[in-house]
Amino acid sequence: MMAKLKAGLLSLRDLFATAWWIILIAGIGFVVAYQFVQPAPPKKIVITTGADSGAYYQFAQRYATILARDGITLEVKTSAGSLENLERLKSDEAQIGFVQGGVIPPKDDPDEEDDSGLLSLGSMFYEPVWVFYRGERKLERLTDLKGKRIAIGQEGSGVRQLAQQLLAANEIPIGNNLVALSGLKAAEELQQGRIDAAFVIAAERAPVVQVLLRSPGIKVMSFSQASAYQRRFPFLTKLTFPHGVADLVRDFPPEDIKLLAPTANLIVRDDLHPALQSLLLQAASEVHGKNGFFQDPGEFPAYKDQMLPLSPEAARYFKSGAPFLQRYLPFWLAVLADRLIVMLVPIFALLIPLLKIAPAVYTWRVRSKVFRCYGELKFLEDDLKNHFDPARLQEYRERLDALDDEAASLRVPLGFTDLVYTLREHVNLVRSILAKREAQA
Numbered sequence: 001m002m003a004k005l006k007a008g009l010l011s012l013r014d015l016f017a018t019a020w021w022i023i024l025i026a027g028i029g030f031v032v033a034y035q036f037v038q039p040a041p042p043k044k045i046v047i048t049t050g051a052d053s054g055a056y057y058q059f060a061q062r063y064a065t066i067l068a069r070d071g072i073t074l075e076v077k078t079s080a081g082s083l084e085n086l087e088r089l090k091s092d093e094a095q096i097g098f099v100q101g102g103v104i105p106p107k108d109d110p111d112e113e114d115d116s117g118l119l120s121l122g123s124m125f126y127e128p129v130w131v132f133y134r135g136e137r138k139l140e141r142l143t144d145l146k147g148k149r150i151a152i153g154q155e156g157s158g159v160r161q162l163a164q165q166l167l168a169a170n171e172i173p174i175g176n177n178l179v180a181l182s183g184l185k186a187a188e189e190l191q192q193g194r195i196d197a198a199f200v201i202a203a204e205r206a207p208v209v210q211v212l213l214r215s216p217g218i219k220v221m222s223f224s225q226a227s228a229y230q231r232r233f234p235f236l237t238k239l240t241f242p243h244g245v246a247d248l249v250r251d252f253p254p255e256d257i258k259l260l261a262p263t264a265n266l267i268v269r270d271d272l273h274p275a276l277q278s279l280l281l282q283a284a285s286e287v288h289g290k291n292g293f294f295q296d297p298g299e300f301p302a303y304k305d306q307m308l309p310l311s312p313e314a315a316r317y318f319k320s321g322a323p324f325l326q327r328y329l330p331f332w333l334a335v336l337a338d339r340l341i342v343m344l345v346p347i348f349a350l351l352i353p354l355l356k357i358a359p360a361v362y363t364w365r366v367r368s369k370v371f372r373c374y375g376e377l378k379f380l381e382d383d384l385k386n387h388f389d390p391a392r393l394q395e396y397r398e399r400l401d402a403l404d405d406e407a408a409s410l411r412v413p414l415g416f417t418d419l420v421y422t423l424r425e426h427v428n429l430v431r432s433i434l435a436k437r438e439a440q441a
Contacts, residue, residue: 041273041335044073048085048094050157052078053183055203056098056264059124059287066283070331072276081157085267089118095272096280100127100158100201101235101262101305102165119270119311121277122318123263123304124284126294128204128239129162130259131221132190132212133197140224142170148196151179151186162262163199169232183208191215201262204241204293213246226258235305236260239294261294263305270311275326275335277313282322366412370419373407374426381430388437396434403427 047063049056057078064074077094079085085097086104101123133139133148150167153159159182164174179186179195186198187208202209212218223229226238241257266284268277281301288300303310303318321327325334380399407423 041072041275043071044075045096045272045276046075046077046094047096047098048077048079048088049098050079050081050085051183053207055125055127055206060098062287063280063283066286067279070279072279072331079156080154081159083156083158083161086118089267089269090116092269096266096268098124099265099267099307100162101265101307102162102233103158104307106234106307114309116308117270118267118308119314120303120305120308121266121268121281121284121311121314122301123265124288124301125203125264125292126237126239126261127158127201127264128241128259128261128294129159129166129236130200130202130209130212131197131223132187132200132218133221134190134193134217135196135219138219139221142166142172142221145197146170146172147177149177149179149194151181151189151195151198153182153186153199153201154180157182158262159199159201162201165233166229184211187211187215190218213252220253220257222255222257223260224258226260229260235262235307237263237304265305265307266301267308268311274313275323275331275338277311278317278323278326279331281314281317282326366416367419369410369412370407370416370423373403373410373423377403377423377426377430381433384430384433384437390438393434393438400427400431400434 047060049060051057057076060074060076064076067074074096077088079088082098082100082103085094085099088094089097131142131145133145137144139145145167150163152163152167160180164178167178168174179189181189181195181198182200184207186195186200189195190198190212198212200206200208200212213220220241223238230236230238237260239259239261241253241259243253243256244251246252266280268280284301289298291297301314301318303314316323323334323338325337328334329337376399380396380403384396404424404427407420407427410420410423412420
């Protein structure tokens, strides 16, 4: 029993002596591969939206419900609008935010590298621009609003910036006639006649839109120059509010209304974990991918507004869908498997060729112990055959005995013991040569 145990320990020692360099190379490969492994995604992220009565906030709440299924907490923060959302993203107060199209001006040089630290996950939905006004006269151009009191939204909101852009394009000066009101407050002021017109950016089902569509004396402008605006401002899309869609009985509107619409874009910091970007896009597809009043099924999310570079993760998602592992595994398991693959693939790439040569190296190490004795035995045999000296008989015998003792004490695995016995037979063969030489002498 003890002999078997010693033989096993001997084999392990020889194996380690042979394999240590393989372990070292694999360890170096592991360290190098680890440098390219993304850390695990955080469990909590922050999204900055808009007012708690707005669409951005409502959609973010739906995202939070979907992400919670995969163990991710999405904290929803209200804000004044797109401009404040951008500031929060740049200062790392939030990792995700809704930003209205056109808020970021286009670069003078399209090839100039973006250094904002922000990426786009694409456009999520259209945001129709409604211009409601009072009066009997039909208005179809923004120039008709010159000199009137107009509600253009709160400071920091996307609607305010877009309204100022459109009014400036129509040479309407920015003055005291522009009022910082939005939503239902603007609607109330317009109903009471304290303002003449109001810019509203909201979905057709939003309370402020429904209220103003049904308010006596309030009309909605149809942009007769919608195609021109679309050319001048590429982030705008021309939409149609169909004849009679708001009220079939009253036949309202009495004709098709031409509207303009930027898109709502989901913007992230460029250091947001790629797995979370993919998870957000899956949530966005679930929320925004269905048929809508102004959109077709599957139209969103899409990269419609190119104010910021598209995230590489979003580009892959739009081309191929969700990552392969996330389609079939729970999110946490897919992330773990993805990280392990990055580490293990290069290690296996090293280990496979190394393990192929390891048996040969192991065999050579074991045989080399026996071959050292053979070298000395061969030298002694040549000495006996060519330079025999009777006076050195005792020395010859001692050298042979020493070789026999060394061979008997060699510790080799059981699979190689035949080499030891063969060596001892050859020692005895040289003894017979010595005996013959002694007899001749």
